[in-house]
Amino acid sequence: MTRFGRYIELFVWVAGLLWLAFTEVESAHYSVCVFRAAGFEHCPGCGLGHGVSHLLHGRLAESWASHPLAIPALLILLNRMWQLVKFDSTNKHQIQ
Incomplete structure (x- = not known):
């Protein structure tokens, strides 16, 4: 990865x-769940x-x-x- x-x-x-x-989750009724959008009843990641x-x-x-x-x-x-932060700090002197 670059x-x-x-x-x-x-x-x-x-x-x-x-x-x-x-974000206060009690007031927000948002979902970016692909499974829910596809019409599935249950998604193992819902609520995460x-x-x-x-x-x-x-x-x-x-x-x-x-x-x-x-x-x-x-x-x-x-x-x-x-x-990601550690990689950047240890590779500052390398030319990519």
Whole structure:
């Protein structure tokens, strides 16, 4: 992946987490679920965004109720963001 691609990926993850951090999920009735849009009744990922948003607001019980995998998902995202930042800082002197 190019350096530009890594910046884009980092921007997307940071922007998504900031959006979830500054959005009150109780008042928002949004869904970008492809399965729901296709008419499926159940999606294994539904509620994950709400769960991460609850975590970012410090509401652990609501996060667990929304989706039990919200905590691991947030940890995985933070780890990926750290990898992208770390890669950039360790490869500053390389010419691409």
